[in-house]
Amino acid sequence: MSPDKLYEENETLLRAAQNGDLDARSKVYEVNIGLVYMVLERFKGSSYEYEDLFQVGSIGLLKAIDKFDFSYNVRFSTYAVPMIIGEIKKFLRDDGIVKVQRGLKETYSKVRWAQDKLRGSLGRDPAISEIAGLLEIEKEEILQAIEACQSPAYMYDVMPGTGEEKEQLSLIDKLANDEGNILMLEQMALREALGKLEAREREVVLRRFFKDETQHLIAQDLGVSQVQISRIEKAALAKLKGMLA
Known part of the structure; x- marks a missing residue:
């Protein structure tokens, strides 16, 4: 079956699952379970058993099936991968399992200093490339330090509205409402897929x-x-x- 046909079938099953069809929900889960295996590759260093993390990742996949919003105009895998990652990271964070290397912590401290310095001179939040230029550090190293040291936000954590936005939104809502952030979600999914090659x-x-x-x-x-x-x-x-x- 062609990728386009698979995509259409997945979307049909998703709509049926969200309308209460348990068989469709089970089929969507089976078709997309590979996303959980893909995500688990990045958590091999965890002290938890693989089966435990698989169960947690599966919960993330099921939540993605139930909560996927077709108005986001992204593929289900693009939406589901961050959900699965978020579920596992939340589990690890709550158990205090995530360990950050000292070198990454030191880099992150430098990044925070550079952010403050550049924010003052530029009058805006600096880009990663600008931070990299100031610190003379590769962009990939900066991104790795930020990802390792920042508290991983759960995709459905409620965030307070700012400015004219009075309504509280979840992180996934904020991401989906920003075209640039949809690209970020797609890049996250791509990075996970590249790791499987x-x-x-x-x-x-x-x-x-x-x-x-x-x-x-x-x-x-x-x-x-x-x-x-x-x-x-x-x-x-x-x-x-x-x-x-």
Whole structure:
């Protein structure tokens, strides 16, 4: 079945599940359970049993099925992955299991200092690239420190309204109401999917589409033919499309 057909079938089942069809709910769960396995890869360092985390991740998936809002105009996987991650992080946080490396804490302290300094001079919140320039640190290292040290917000934690927004909204509502943040959700799902690729497939995709390198250059570096790089790229993209469908 083509990815488009799978997407349409998933959406039909989701609507039926939200209308009380338990069989449809079970089918949506089975079709998308791979998202839980995908997310669990990033929690391998946890001291909890894999089965325990799987159960928690499954709860996140079921919540995503029940709460998915079609008006967000994002694929279910894009919505569900942050929900599953949030459920597991909340579980770990509540049990005090999350440990942050000292180096990440030190980097995060520098990031907070740079944010305050740049906010004062720019009159606005600085971009990651501006923080990286001031600290002379790679953007990826800054993002890793922020992700590790900030309290992971649960997708349905209620946040107070600001300015003219008097109504309290959950984090997922705020994300969904911002076009740029929908892109962020999609990027989170993509990052999780990239982590499931084989090492060479991931390297080719990152270099081709994130560093804008040619197949010829990558082939030279890896000591293979350009035809082989093309095949690796096509296979990797097919896998990503399947995971994100």
